[in-house]
Amino acid sequence: MDKNINLTEGNITRALTKLALPIMGTSFVQMMYNLTDMMWLGRLSTKAAAAAGTAGFYMWLGASLVLICQVGVSVGVAQGHGRQDFEDVKRHISNGIKFNLSLGIIYSLLLIIFRNEAIGFFNLDDMETVDLAVKYLVIVACGFIFHFTNPIFSAIYNASGNSLLPFIVSSSGLVINMVLDPVLIFGMGPFPALGIEGAALATVFAQIVVTLIYLVVSRNNKLLFSQLNLVKLPEIDYILKIFKLGFPACLQSGVHAFISMILTKILAQWGPTPVAVSSIGSQIESITWMTTEGFSTAISAFVGQNYGARNYERVKEGYYSGLKIVGVIGILATLLLMFAGEPIFRIFTPEDPLAISQGKTYLWILGFSQFFMAIEIGSTGGFNGLGRTHIPAITGIVLNALRIPLSYILSSTVLGMTGVWWSISISSIFKGIILTSLLLYVIKKGLKV
Secondary structure (H helix, E strand, O other): OOOOOOOOOOOHHHHHHHHHHHHHHHHHHHHHHHHHHHHHHHHHOHHHHHHHHHHHHHHHHHHHHHHHHHHHHHHHHHHHHHHOOHHHHHHHHHHHHHHHHHHHHHHHHHHHHOHHHHHHOOOOOOHHHHHHHHHHHHHHHHOHHHHHHHHHHHHHHHHOOOOHHHHHHHHHHHHHHHHHHHHHHHOOOOOOOOOHHHHHHHHHHHHHHHHHHHHHHHOOOHHHHOOOOOOOOOOHHHHHHHHHHHHHHHHHHHHHHHHHHHHHHHHHHHOHHHHHHHHHHHHHHHHHHHHHHHHHHHHHHHHHHHHHOOOHHHHHHHHHHHHHHHHHHHHHHHHHHHHOHHHHHHOOOOOOHHHHHHHHHHHHHHHOOHHHHHHHHHHHHHHHHHOOOHHHHHHHHHHHHOHHHHHHHHHOOOOOOHHHHHHHHHHHHHHHHHHHHHHHHHHHHOOOO
């Protein structure tokens, strides 16, 4: 499991695919975490699903903060491997983990202290939904230190060319979460029925196990972790370097999360059902973006190693190969969402015909944008590997921000609440076209610096 892949030599398609498949599997595992929670909570009640979806925005904001170190460390490790500078690799890892742990602790404390204000932002009229959301948020916030730690370990191994280990470790966590969800939500054997709190506890426990496994398997990996000393103060120059690389991706994701929170606030005027539909629907839609982001990570590692080794022609060929694959994923996702939306959504809310009807509409509308979203995410990986993380961040922030005025305009017409969903789909189409065109221009212009 500790064998790394040298991405600077050998058959491009084979190397990229060998790295990408386990990463895509890891992304699928993460997607199943979320889908499992939503499936059981949807069967518990639509209000429980809406509550978890509402609190889930703060998990999304937390994941955005993780991107500072996840992207910064990943780029540093990949390019360091390409240059064969393993001293630099280890210093990126040591400083990145310390920085990330500090961010996780601060964010957890803020959420616990301001839990009521955080959920109150959405102006939910149903007090039962508000109470459930607060309970869910507090429990997952207590486990955020593990939620922050696991993606960093995954990024380190992926950037080193070892994507199989994160897949195996993440799969272990998924199995635990899938077993515990129904046991703790509905109560089985000696375990009482804990409802939404059971779902939160299952998620936190699974994340703890994943962290422990990473610590055990990484203990003797001297190549990557020999300089990891949590007591020693971090090196400011490396912290700044990691921050510079990772902050654009963090800002993009954080702004995206905040914009989605505002869109949810707009949807809330039609009641808890469309809020639940958007929460569940976005998890179903993650079939595209979680899988494609897995491949984007592979593209980033491939481009990063070869860019560090100055293999510019190989960088170009690797990106083209990756773009074709993510494009196929996007097309397949479009067909799935547009023509199988109703039976898919019925799995999550089998007893709620209104939610099923709205869910079918949501998936049909978002189906139009899946191909463009896939190539956007793939191109983001290409830019990240080059160390130009600011370009996808700027593009994403500007076009995601346009969703707010577009949502207000479209939802005030006969489209009603579907206008919010159309704003998401339309902006995704433009993001895919613009970002991919920009990277193709950069490649054509030349990569040598």
